[in-house]
Amino acid sequence: xxxxxxxxxxxxxxxxxxxxxxxxxxxxxxxxxxxxxxxxxxxxxxxxxxxxxxxxxxxxxxxxxxxxxxxxxxxxxxxxxxxxxxxxxxxxxxxxxxxxxxxxxxxxxxxxxxxxxxxxxxxxxxxxxxxxxxxxxxxxxxxxxxxxxxxxxxxxxxxxxxxxxxxxxxxxxxxxxxxxxxxxxxxxxxxxxxxxxxxxxxxxxxxxxxxxxxxxxxxxxxxxxxxxxxxxxxxxxxxxxxxxxxxxxxxxxxxxxxxxxxxxxxxxxxxxxxxxxxxxxxxxxxxxxxxxx
Amino acid sequence: xxxxxxxxxxxxxxxxxxxxxxxxxxxxxxxxxxxxxxxxxxxxxxxxxxxxxxxxxxxxxxxxxxxxxxxxxxxxxxxxxxxxxxxxxxxxxxxxxxxxxxxxxxxxxxxxxxxxxxxxxxxxxxxxxxxxxxxxxxxxxxxxxxxxxxxxxxxxxxxxxxxxxxxxxxxxxxxxxxxxxxxxxxxxxxxxxxxxxxxxxxxxxxxxxxxxxxxxxxxxxxxxxxxxxxxxxxxxxxxxxxxxxxxxxxxxxxxxxx
Numbered sequence: 162x163x164x165x166x167x168x169x170x171x172x173x174x175x176x177x178x179x180x181x182x183x184x185x186x187x188x189x190x191x192x193x194x195x196x197x198x199x200x201x202x203x204x205x206x207x208x209x210x211x212x213x214x215x216x217x218x219x220x221x222x223x224x225x226x227x228x229x230x231x232x233x234x235x236x237x238x239x240x241x242x243x244x245x246x247x248x249x250x251x252x253x254x255x256x257x258x259x260x261x262x263x264x265x266x267x268x269x270x271x272x273x274x275x276x277x278x279x280x281x282x283x284x285x286x287x288x289x290x291x292x293x294x295x296x297x298x299x300x301x302x303x304x305x306x307x308x309x310x311x312x313x314x315x316x317x318x319x320x321x322x323x324x325x326x327x328x329x330x331x332x333x334x335x336x337x338x339x340x341x342x343x344x345x346x347x348x349x350x351x352x353x354x355x356x357x358x359x360x361x362x363x364x365x366x367x368x369x370x371x372x373x374x375x376x377x378x379x380x381x382x383x384x385x386x387x388x389x390x391x392x393x394x395x396x397x398x399x400x401x402x403x404x405x406x407x408x409x410x411x412x413x414x415x416x417x418x419x420x421x422x423x424x425x426x427x428x429x430x431x432x433x434x435x436x437x438x439x440x441x442x443x444x445x446x447x448x449x450x451x452x453x454x
Numbered sequence: 455x456x457x458x459x460x461x462x463x464x465x466x467x468x469x470x471x472x473x474x475x476x477x478x479x480x481x482x483x484x485x486x487x488x489x490x491x492x493x494x495x496x497x498x499x500x501x502x503x504x505x506x507x508x509x510x511x512x513x514x515x516x517x518x519x520x521x522x523x524x525x526x527x528x529x530x531x532x533x534x535x536x537x538x539x540x541x542x543x544x545x546x547x548x549x550x551x552x553x554x555x556x557x558x559x560x561x562x563x564x565x566x567x568x569x570x571x572x573x574x575x576x577x578x579x580x581x582x583x584x585x586x587x588x589x590x591x592x593x594x595x596x597x598x599x600x601x602x603x604x605x606x607x608x609x610x611x612x613x614x615x616x617x618x619x620x621x622x623x624x625x626x627x628x629x630x631x632x633x634x635x636x637x638x639x640x641x642x643x644x645x646x647x648x649x650x651x652x653x654x655x656x657x658x659x660x661x662x663x664x665x666x667x668x669x670x671x672x673x674x675x676x677x678x679x680x681x682x683x684x685x686x687x688x689x690x691x692x693x694x695x696x697x698x699x700x701x702x703x704x705x706x707x708x709x710x711x712x
Contacts, residue, residue: 295557308535312572316557319564319571322578323600388578 171218172250177201181219181374185365188376193338194306195289200372204246209239210268211369213285214246217266220281220365221247226254228262233270233411233428240268257431269332271353273410273432276362278379284347286368289375291335291345311343314386322391331396337384338377346383352395352411357383402427403445405436458520460485460626460658461506466515468501474682475501479515481677481687485625488652488659490673490690492666492705498682499662500630506660507547507628508537519626542569546619546627550634552611555618556603562589562614563599569622588617592647609640613647620651627652629661633668645671666709670694678702 169175177199184198203211221227227247231240235257243266244255256262259272266283276282292302295313305313314335321329334351338344346357347366357364357377364377377383387393401408403424410432412425424445427433437446459482468475476498483489491499504510506517508529518526522544529537541547549555556565566585567575575581586596592613594606603611612632619627632648633641649672652659661672669676669690676693678686678701686699697703 304534308538310538310572312568315571315576316560316564316568319567319578319581320560323561323563323582387576389576390579 170223170251171221171247172203173201173215173218177215178219181215184374185216185219185376188365188374189363189378191342192377192381193342193344193375195373195375197372198374200369203369205242207370208287210243210266210285212367212371212374213266213268213283213369214243214367215369216283216365216367216374217247217264218251220283221251221253221264223251223253225263226256226261228256228259228265228431229267230265230270230272230429230431231268233272233413234430236430258435259431269348269350270411270428271349271356273407273427273429274435275356276360278361280362282360282362282364284349284364284366286345286347286366286373287370288333289345289347289366289368289371289373291333291343306342309341311337311386314343315388318386318388318391322388328387328391328393334393335386337382337386339381340384343386344375344377350396350411351385351393354383354385354393355395359383398425400425401443402433402436403443405433405441405446406443407433407436407441458524459483460487460520462516462518462526463506464516464518466502466505466512466517468498468505468510469513474498476505476679476682479684481684483626483658483660485658486656487675488657488661488673490669490676491660491662491679492664492669492676493679494664494705497679499664499679501682502679503628503630503660503662507545508541509547522625542572543622544624544626546616546624548612548615548619548627548629548632550631552603552608552615555615556611558604559602561600561602562594562606565603565614565618566621569618573622584621588621589614591651592617593643607640609636609644612636612644616648616651620655620657623655625658627657627659629659631663631665632661633663633665641668648672666694666706678705 181198184196188196201215203214205211229240229244231237247253248255259274264281268285290302292305292313295317296302318328332350333345333348334354336344336346336354346354359380361379363379366375385393398412402412404426407427411428413428415424415426417423461483464480466479467477479502491502493499505512517529519529520526563582563585566588567581570581570584586599589596589599594610594613603614633644663669673690676690677684680701686693686702694706697706
């Protein structure tokens, strides 16, 4: 504990955590509403998850088990450094297993394994305002939220269909929360949108640079916007994961050479490893060591 | 025309500090009527228009509008939500500069469809059909439906702006110098189009212009403003053919004769 004594528990001072918790409570009380908060400087650059880290730091306790993912992976730079950060400043247990974690901080994915009651999913959000690219004025977008004027969101989807013949928005796909606020689910692929609907887990969103926190409480309606004749649909993949053979999961494309070779693997590394441990194998999985000897 | 006015304006004044924007303006507007507000630059025409269209809060006075249910409501005692809803369904506002009234970065079809989507239309095919229909009515080729307004000429943009405003079937349209910045032949076509639409749809309109020819062609009645005051008010033909106030006489006699 001597090393830890130089830091307050979970890095932030108690007054800051109190302020952020109040913002979180307000956000939970008004699902999908962006609550302004006094975002602090964090020891990482903007865009690396300063908002998510502040939310996590405010809700984490010594008994919590933390998992951090970046684009579904547990072993990428962002995930590793945030995980190490909380090990150092909060001395909490960490894990890569979705089902063991109590808090999961994520950048741009929702784990494949269904989240359970009691778990908290913390999203890192770059731009919290779904109307931003259509209406640059913050005063105007706030008014539009307040008066529930969301026609503009459909103008964007209309443009998609007019240009590409289908709704071509694939990530940060706008959703309506609890029948009231339109929300940007952060740049998760739209594949993950249905997982937000009626989720058992609490979902918190932190945007550090934009200084906004918003939330989706457990068991809340989350509906993706669409047209009657162009309904919302998620991405479909033609082949299963090349390593674990999973179907109906979100896959990453990996380029193998400069001759057009490529493979599709699970974006959620924990899910993929878990399946392989249970004996599932895809067509490109290397044979086990015993067999090679 | 019915016996009850659509818009009742009484004693509207707007002061910018000690300067007068417009002072003590009262009039009634009946359904299907087109009223022109004319005057030179700085005479308070646009201030008055903004006060009437809830874009600017008047210092004193009241503006009452007859809603579709037949009841009069004071615009400045409505909630902001109701006011904005009124503005995008029952009203239209045509800006002098089309870029102010259009979304320049989305296609013509989406510009026309925006109001439909704002009032809850969620069927792409139907929205597109309506947009196509309106583009035809304002003489824009339907092959331009997916082009952005910045690819349009000034006259086309202005016509697109009109289509965008009329798509929800408004009853009252405000126009601020609708022909400003257009060359004369395009002006003539636009005026012809607006006159046709106003007649067909039975719209009421308030048109602000400094161009007396526009007032002559479009309006039934006109008001002449000078230094924030309405100095003359009457049927268009009467005011233009038999102006009473010295200033109106000056204005009418300054029209260039070719």
